[in-house]
Amino acid sequence: MTITRRRFLQGSAAALAAAGCATAKTAGDLQPQSGRRVVVVGGGWGGATAAKYVRLADPSIEVILLEPNDRFVSCPFSNLVLSGVRPLSSLTFGYGDLRRNHGVTIVRAEATAIEPETKRVRVGEGYYTYDRLVVAPGVEFQWEQVEGLPQAKDTVLHAWKAGPQTTALAKQIQSMSDGGVFVISIPPVAYRCPPGPYERICQVAWYLKNTRPKSKVIVLDANENIVSKTALFRGVWQASYPNIDYRPRSRVVKVDPSTRTLTTEFGDAVTYDVVNLIPPQRAGTIAVQAGLVGDDKRWCQVDHVTYESVKHRNVHVVGDSTIGIPAPKSGNVANAMGKIAAVNIVNLLNGRPPSPLPPGNTCYSWINDREAIAVVNAYRIDNGKVVQIEQKLTPGPSAIYGQQAVGWATSIWSDILG
Template sequence: MTSPVLSRRHFLKVSGTGLGALAVAACASTKGEIDPKASRRVIVVGGGWGGATAAKYVRLADPSIEVVLLEPNARFVSCPFSNLVLSGQRAIGSLTFGYGGLREYGVKMRQQAAAAIEPDARRVRVGDGYLGYDRLIVAPGVDFLLDQVEGLAGAQDTVLHAWKAGPQTVELGRQLRAMPDGGVFVLTIPPVAYRCPPGPYERICQVAWYLKARKPKSKLIVLDANPNIVSKAALFREAWKAYPNIDYRGSNKVVKVDPAAREVTTELGERVKYDVVNLIPPQRAGAIAVQADLVGADKRWCEVDHVTYESLKHRTVHVVGDATTGLPVPKSGTMANAMGKICANAVASVMNGRPAPEVPPVNTCYSWVSDREAIAVVNAYKIDGGKVVQVEQKLSPAQSTLYARHAEGWAKSIWGDILGAVGGVLLVVGVAATPAAAGPLLDKPGYAKAVTCSACHGTAGNSRSDAVPILAGVDPAYFKKAIEDYASGKRLSAEMEPFAKQVKILGVDEIAAYFATQPREATPVHVDRGAAERGRAIAAQCANCHGAEGQGDPAKLVPRIAGQPAGYIRNQLMLFKTDKRSPGDEPLTKMKAVLKPMLEGTLDDVAAYYASLR
């Protein structure tokens, strides 16, 4: 978010005669240009999931383009995983990161809010001055329509939404812990569209899990403005069977809150008492998008071109993330990240006189349904006639600890993909020490099509996660076989099957060739040295196929496993051991026979050994 929360009514009031007057006033108060342009410049407004990603990837696509990121907050706080803060499974600090990694990519950070956008003049007002640009990327996030719930605007300090991770998340968690056993927690869900469709239902799971474990006499009442669960419905309903303390009520839109009486009222006139309330208000694009007249006829969301993410109202302004509408995609973190990368490549292409690559977004969304288990949904798309069209949606078959591990791996990977660094570790990988040294990545064949893979597999295919394999340096023939096996369902994966189909549509040969040419870096994930030593002797029986050092044999489609993350290797060994990977595949029969009698601890040691190889 890049500007204060304003209701539309208050926004128009302070603007005098409306949005046009505010734009004129902005021009009148401008003192002069700040930091005049010396070369081509892209300004990015908003340093969230879409904006920070776009800033980094414009620099990767063409390092000769100056990128300025306007973000008033000093730290990035992740909304995904923040529901775990409420249940005490995570601390907010584990979701909080600096922007230092972006500076290493040459992004110029300004810890300031954009006060106004002037598309006709191609400039953004900042404080008493302005910055000029050639192209503008706006990632405004969402603001809340507080005036749609009577009593909410004056009670924001006590009636919390916690829908932007940060202080409210921590405070709502404190209120939950302080609630007496036997108390009532009321959670309200706004009508679609809103940020993160499954987010409220994941929150229900986390609150219900906490109450069941710590306050078993308490009750959770859910007032959903929608007639039914809007995402992963069957999986959430199955998960809720473990929580008899949930009282879910669909088609119950909350229209009033009375903090003094500790009561909310639905549009049906029902009054519901609470000890703690979590009221998630209706939403729209951030105020800066409304001010700049980027929103459509609904005055809520921004309509964009499906290939370039250009505003349909102002063609030199691009909009990414939750503020967009018109695409058949959810308002999710992965989607904002994908939009940021695709938009960055489009901007760099257009600024170099080239057509924008036609690359569809992807979506992966994990939801935690307990302290240890998660569920997932995956969406794959294609571009058809200049429009984004869904190819397939696939859900995880059930909740499991496996998807929880995948969720952890996804989070670490995508945070690094957005920010360039996580926990002080710079993730400029597979290219060069700086973007300028690497040259324009947009010139590399296959880069634009492969870029959406980086959310999980890392920049240039060098995974930073224990659960996700490294693609850099993978033999093209093996890569194509893996994609074909995933797409056909021969190699089972709820996450990879839709993506594999999308890769085939985009052109698997080009993407395989791109990853094959990328310098490979061994996993940076810590490996237990004792386990690696124990695994060395056991792995000797794998050498006939995989080689003495795990280098593989491309001629026989045997992959190189040296340096792959231990968690990924272990998971694959378990799938082979239980005949859940490529069942009936004759060339793998011998390997499965070797693995079948091995104990899980032995598999851990083998995985650690191969991960330790450099």
């Protein structure tokens, strides 16, 4: 690929700006716009996909992706790190191909504010202008909903954003003694990845069953029942994991690391040797600050075809931050939203009507080291709204679904970043 002088200079300026170098521009317009431009906030499943697909759909549009992390770490499959089946490195990828293969300008910086009236995204003291903005900040935790948690964030782990916490929780589990108790707290819906906690329970129960037969897993679920793949998970637990103690309607409201105790809203105290507290969630902070969330102050309503925010024009929201589309907060759905938003942003920037493209969802859950179950949802667009055509579950677990899960992951990681 030929790097034009202009692009080289732009990239350098952005890199220097991101690194906070004194010689680079750190205030004002960080990269003056010379043509049509889309800025993407967040390089996860939705944002990175949107950045790539805008360029695929129309390479004349400049794309700037703002992402503070230098590596992409996949949340799907990260529960396998907790059971030692996969290393985190096998789920970690660079962003380089987005630049090399698609000409996306990647700025390693966190967007700090959105100014929809002037079409600017702020990064520290400076800003980038845009014609259309994609906001894909994922979820943020509502730490304050659990007493004691804001002070204990660093030791009471969520491991719900794959990365250092995933490895740290795996180490805690590996250091448990035989007879030790692992307690997991599941937040009330809506949260990222509905079946994720239950897959995690399978992985930890599988690992403990094989290595610490006297240990058990206590599940404190804020919900009435298993939220996703209910009968499949229940069947697996009954058949394979007598070491799981599942307690529905058990919302955790307090954590005390000094006594290693969780307290539920009904006052039940549960002590743990290792705890995994997945806090309640809302849209990423920038979406809340920018007024993209609805009356619930948590999630962003969007148009079902363009993913344009109902709050601000020219601002599109994709991925886990959204609500109202009858599809789960999954990586596959975020990826689908990223593609559809990209195609329709390009349509709109080229003066064409948006295409009514529906998302899809394929979601595998590992129940041990080689077998998986799955749920699949397909949708159509009906009068401008996403409507489900069908949801289908696997009849049971199978190693073939495990192989398909690997196939899905291999393919979709490449679809996002390749």
